[in-house]
Amino acid sequence: MGCAYSAHQDEPIPRTSSVKDRSFVEKMKKTGRNIIVFYGSQTGTAEEFANRLSKDAHRYGMRGMAADPEEYDLADLGSLPEIEKALAVFCMATYGEGDPTDNAQDFYDWLQETDVDLSGVKYAVFALGNKTYEHFNAMGKYVDKRLEQLGAQRIFDLGLGDDDGNLEEDFITWREQFWPAVCEHFGVEATGEESSIRQYELVVHADMDGAKVYTGEMGRLKSYENQKPPFDAKNPFLAVVTTNRKLNQGTERHLMHLELDISDSKIRYESGDHVAVYPANDSALVNQLGEILGADLDVIMSLNNLDEESNKKHPFPCPTSYRTALTYYLDITNPPRTNELYLRWVLEARRHILAILQDCPSLRPPIDHLCELLPRLQARYYSIASSSKVHPNSVHICAVAVEYETQTGRVNKGVATSWLRAKEPAGENGGRALVPMFVRKSQFRLPFKATTPVVMVGPGTGVAPFIGFIQERAWLRQQGKEVGETLLYYGCRRSDEDYLYREELAGFHKDGTLTQLNVAFSREQPQKVYVQHLLKKDKEHLWKLIHEGGAHIYNTFYDIVAEQGAMEHAQAVDYVKKLMTKGRYSLDVWS
Structure with missing residues (x-):
């Protein structure tokens, strides 16, 4: 069974719970x-x-x-x-x-x-x-x-x-x-009793009404057919992919720019926020897993918690099919967490569950046991590469398709980036690609005062949130607002390979939005040039912006602060920490 998609909107979902229920x-x-x-x-x-x-x-x-x-x-x-x-x-x-x-x-x-x-x-x-x-x-x-x-x-x-x-x-x-x-x-002792290995019991539904079967929804049944705000992690919005273009010219890596239509969703975002998308596992991997386990993936089943009092009734939305569970709900591509004994064989060789089963012919667990033990497939977060002032009805994503060869000779691909790469924009080949998504608020923000200088440092796809920042500063200038210095230090491999948003950045530099556009190419010339080299080259001006101009910084400046401020490294770290406390130093990271 696949995920049923629709764009129908309805009234907001009421969210209430009694005081007693919350005790x-x-x-x-x-x-x-x-x-x-x-x-x-x-x-x-x-x-x-x-x-x-x-x-x-x-x-x-x-x-x-x-x-x-x-x-x-x-x-x-x-x-x-x-x-x-x-x-x-x-x-x-x-x-x-x-x-x-x-x-x-x-x-x-x-x-x-x-x-x-x-x-x-x-x-x-x-x-x-x-x-x-x-x-x-x-x-x-x-x-x-x-x-x-x-x-x-x-x-x-x-x-x-x-x-x-x-x-x-x-x-x-x-x-x-x-x-x-x-x-x-x-004052208690071990009873010697082992708790049941199983936390859930399998129930197979032979004649289940299809209207009662989950087909990939994260929370409410049929929520993808009847969309109701507010949209969040438990109720994602199905956004239409309107643009999916390759950003780089090289063939070694695939860097892409996607645009998701959020019209009529009531989703609001700010520059610096993150967009989360719920990916799907590769259908070929799902089919291989079903084949190696000898399982009928289209069986409708439920895994019911043996602890009837538990709030968590199922490990994932049930009833559903094994195919849906392995496609939308379970992580089948990350190596299992394990102890030191298997560190090299599993973790260093990056064997996911299918690879383990392929390399261990005697290991054939029942598929319902596997579904109970596999971790949930999680949402993937990306920095939003747009400003809502300029693009109020769309969210932009910049991502690199992950693909690498393991020690075993297998080629592993990133679940989300491979899935996003295959999304054809609406209208192309009759397609209407949809992405379940929601927005997560961030503290990664432009300064409140537009006149405050901004210094941005980012390599590769790390430039994504800065595209939104620069778009917003360009919009402010168009509104007649005075805008402070805006500097970008951007690291790439080669100008003809992975210089992302080249035309856009050049345009912002030409119209004066970007006071400085500094790009370091690490593999274009015999002597490698990195972002830190460009930062050191501008150290006097940067120090003046930071120390006197109250600049907001979006990356690390320890060396420049230490040298220009005549400080020891520890003092420089303390100085930057104070900037952090004042909200003048920001990092765009998540665990």
Whole structure:
């Protein structure tokens, strides 16, 4: 079954929930739970860890539940001690520049504002992050510290998971020490009972009405046929692809520019925001997976949670077909997270699940088991390469098609970029390509005052958000507004290969919107030239803009600040951090 698409609009979706429904303490009392594991998750990993921990509780004579903080009133934490041997665990991922994940934003805001007394509340935190970012595990660290400040008692040390290393190993190591600490604190012992391997049971629907079967929708059944705002991660908008053109001339890589029509969607965005798209897996890979497992992919089934009290009734929208699940809901191309024993064979060789099954002929799990264990296929985020002032009815994307050969000789392709590449614009060959999407707000913003200088630094597709910034500054000039200096430092390989938006940038430079257009080509001449070389060349002017002109900076300037400000490196880092605090230094990143 494929995804059914339509552009019909209707009234907004009402979103209400009773106070009682939002009380997790009441639910724990009703269902006999004493451990709750909250997760702040952007890609599904923190949610998976939370589910594992809640399931572990059974081994110690306790009962756990995993919970999305977005679905509950966290002020209820103060009532948690009413439950005997109660424990709150937090698996918190950090997103972007030290931000909470979307589903943990309200929890974060509440922690900042509340002065509730959490005396008697027992807690533990496992943080998920990446040490290559400056704000490593900022969200997990904040939750751990703030709960203690409010009077809660930490019963085990903060766990720090590093996705730049081996996040799975970090979690396993923490988890193996966490449960003995729980046993010691509450005076309980392992029961010796193993919880069921299965979290979901398979139900096959022989004569299911097609109108009741999910065909790729993320939330509401038939939401793609009857579109209702507001549009978000659980209710994406089906945008028509109106433009899909190759940006570069070279054949080695495929860099593309897409335009998505958001007319009549009521979606609003600002320059610097991110657009999220829900991709689909390659149908050829899905068919190969079905063939190797000997499964009928068109069987309609449901995977129902064995825990009837759980809020999460299914691992993905059900009922649906195996084909739909493997195409729209499950990640079949990323290597499974695993321990050190399989690091080289699985991770370094980039074997996804199909490759593992192909290379292990004796391994043939039932397809429903596989569907339960595979992670969810996540939305992919891209910096919006347009300004809503200029393009209010469309969102522009700049992306590079990912394709590489693995150690095994297989060619792996990026799920989303390969899928986007194949989207033919509306009207071409009778097509009407649709992309499920929503907009995620960002802190990556132009300065409020148009006269403030702006310095932008970006290599490759990193230029995408700056296209929106420059478009907006050009629009402001057209409105008769005075606009400050606008400088772009842009890194490419060769002028005839990957100089993206060349004509557009040249036009902005010619009309004066871009005060400076500085492009570094790393492979065009014998001596490689990178963006940092151009930055150092302009160091005096840049320092003046930063130190005296209050320029907003959109990348790193440590070396220039240190040299021109006569500072040690550590002082330069502190200086840039102060710029960050004032909102004058921005990075466009996400985890």
